[in-house]
Amino acid sequence: MGAQIAAHLVNANIETLLFELPAPSGDANANVIKAIGKLKKQEPAPLSTIAKAGSIEPANYEQHLEKLRDCDVVIEAIAERLDLKAQLYEKVAPFLHDRAIFASNTSGLSINKLAETVPESLRPRFCGIHFFNPPRYMHLVEVIPSAHSDGEALDVLEAFLVTALGKGVIRAKDTPNFIANRVGIFSILSNIHHAQQYGLRFDLVDKLAGTLIGRPKSATFRTADLVGLDILAHVMQTMHDELADDPWHEYLAVPDWLQKLVEQGALGQKSGQGIYYKQGKEIHVLDPATGDYRPSASEVDSEVEALLKQKDPVAKFAALRAHTHPQAQFLWAIHRDLFHYCAVHLAAIAANARDLDLAVRWGFGWQQGPFEIWQAAGWRTVTEWINADIDAGQSMAQTPLPDWVQAVGQGPAQGVHAQEGSYAPAADSLQPRSQLPVYRRQLFPDRLVGETAAYGETVFETDALRMWHTGDQLAIVSFKTKKHTIDDTVLQGMQQVIAEAERHFRALILWQTEPPFSLGANLQKATERPKREAPPSAFDEFVKKIKKTAQSTILQAARSLDMADALMAGKLAEVEAMIARFQQVSQSLRYSMVPTVAAVDGLALGGGCEFVMHCDRAVATLETYIGLVEAGVGLLPAGGGCKEFAMRAARHAIDGDPFPYLKHYFETVAMAKLAKSAEQAKALSYLTPADTIVMNRFELLHVAKAQALALAEVGYRPPLRSREIVVAGSTGVATIKGTLVNMREGGFISEHDYLIGGKIAHVMCGGDVVAGSRVDEDWLLELERAAFIELLATEKTQARIAHTLKTGKPLRN
Missing domain, CATH: 1.10.1040.50 (N-(1-d-carboxylethyl)-l-norvaline Dehydrogenase; domain 2)
Structure with missing residues (x-):
């Protein structure tokens, strides 16, 4: 448990020492190094990224007690025995500085009895602290004062736990097993x-x-x-x-x-x-x-x-x-x-x-x-x-x-x-609720039965979304669709939201009143059979086949666009038009005359991820799971996701060659990689280095507002449109396809995987142009739309969608 608490501390970028008993022979730090090593293999993962393990400094009680003098919070998490804890307190107490908070991570021992075993001068800064397992994921931390605990020290500790570690703190009484x-x-x-x-x-x-x-x-x-x-x-x-x-x-x-x-x-x-x-x-x-x-x-x-x-x-x-x-x-x-x-x-x-x-x-x-x-x-x-x-x-x-x-x-x-x-x-x-200053950051705390949340003043509202504000000239939009899916009604509403924000507000924030941020398509609507008012067309036979094998042409976790109605009407042109509408909204988020900020918590998949990527800034909770996962059902990102990665590769181009960066982005999209933390999302480039990670989801809107206001205060202007994006061209496509051929021949991917990968490469490399050619964003968006329609028309993509809808698992065909 001590190692897992240490893991969560470094998740929060807090310098952390982890103490263990010295090894009887060899390297005295062998025990603690082993404990840190286990963190890399545990499931669910205690670390937001495996690399964080390297930030935990190993220490042992024989050699490193002096290092405790620099520690502001010291948490003991050894076996649940009063005698063992008392022996440890006697050993470490002389090395704690006079403002350090000392806490015992116990699930039920008496804090007052433990307090009697520490020096009298330390007792005001001693308390119980009970993390729940696993510490990274469980929101609760119980703080248990003793009869000697100083109120100000407890308030400092509570603020640290709430904001720095993202926890929900409950002050418990010193009774067996607490609350x-x-x-x-x-x-x-x-x-x-x-x-x-x-x-x-x-x-x-x-x-x-x-x-x-x-x-x-x-x-x-x-x-x-x-x-x-x-x-x-x-x-x-x-x-x-x-x-x-x-x-x-x-x-x-x-x-x-x-x-x-x-x-x-x-x-x-x-x-x-x-x-x-x-x-x-x-x-x-x-x-x-x-x-x-x-x-x-x-x-x-x-x-x-x-x-x-x-x-x-x-x-x-x-x-x-x-x-x-x-x-x-x-x-x-x-x-x-x-x-x-x-x-x-x-x-x-x-x-x-x-x-x-x-x-x-x-x-x-x-x-x-x-x-x-x-x-x-x-x-x-x-x-x-x-x-x-x-x-x-x-x-x-x-x-x-x-x-x-x-x-x-x-x-x-x-x-x-x-x-x-x-x-x-x-x-x-x-x-009433706690009046500690830290809770002013929670604009809408976790509410209970009997409490209501007044989400500001409405600007306008549809069946799909609501635009509102809290009186500070910062507009907020929240989706009302199930799981905050993005269908055509959301797209139409978003166009109105952005126009309204440009006219009357200083910034626009995308924030959902409850997670997830967005799971993708509106499956309920996507699987409805629309009324047929037009006579059957030649395309109807194709539509029937899709309906029979897939029951939908969209996957909740892969597409953020509801196209079923258009498909069922037999109008392929409408499908492409709807994709274009999605792209228009993404581009409007990017080039709005006011800054746009995505406040992300939970899942942001497919089109939800594309919305995040097109905002000026993202503020994400650590437990944000984000990804362009369309390839998992035989499609590719067509809401600007491929275009966005191509542009990022061009910005990082080495000697005019974007391909070294493009390889990383291609793998992310083609393998439908899902970031399982906001830290991983940065590593996969779904989030940028400038984006902010928030530990406490109830502080997300507060921080997003601060980011939006900061952008507005510096005289925000939208980025200039990219008119000369250097692309890898047909040479890049050929290089990627060469790798795919080897993988196909080796049995690592299927023929259809090869086709999907080739389409993604074609779009991200800029199509059939010479390497080093310069294109604009519209060119890349057109490639996205065309490749998406081509993949959607294949039987194997339809089969993948059908299988995933039925089983919740991907199909490799």
């Missing part, structure tokens, strides 16, 4: 108990209590395998040992079957076997009654599944409670006991209901926290049901709900969350 693990582990134990009660297999529980109820796909038991069964057992044992007075204490013990797995070394994913294991291609799951494994084959009842897909949470929970099927009863029971547990313990473990809900969401990946689910389902009605089940002896504990539960149900919010704040038991009132 997220306290609630999350109880939820796992409750699921285990009710699985046995209703006779449900573990794999069925994971299907029921995963994505169907707004939790991660890994649900309960797959999550346990991912976390590590030894770690899970340790946290459970901590709760059992430290919470003797808990009304649910009898359920907090480590189950016998789990203890046996740990003793056998079946620790989950890290050992290759746990609750699940893979035998060949078949997944097997543990039967706790026998200790044997059986093939995973359980299915969710169709009635229960349909019930769970209801959009109205009030009706959903009423149906769950009333349904007699064991699966429905299981789902009601796990929610009832979770709500009950959280209500009884809120005052002891968290400052308010917001902290509990966000801790569970950010730490365990739930879409909503326990109190949010309760409130959305109808606080007063659900409260009555819980009370009835307690009275009937059906709940896991007989402790009554606290009095405040009934009171908040009678209040205006009819629950614990409202616009003005969330319920805090200590004050018996709604507590």
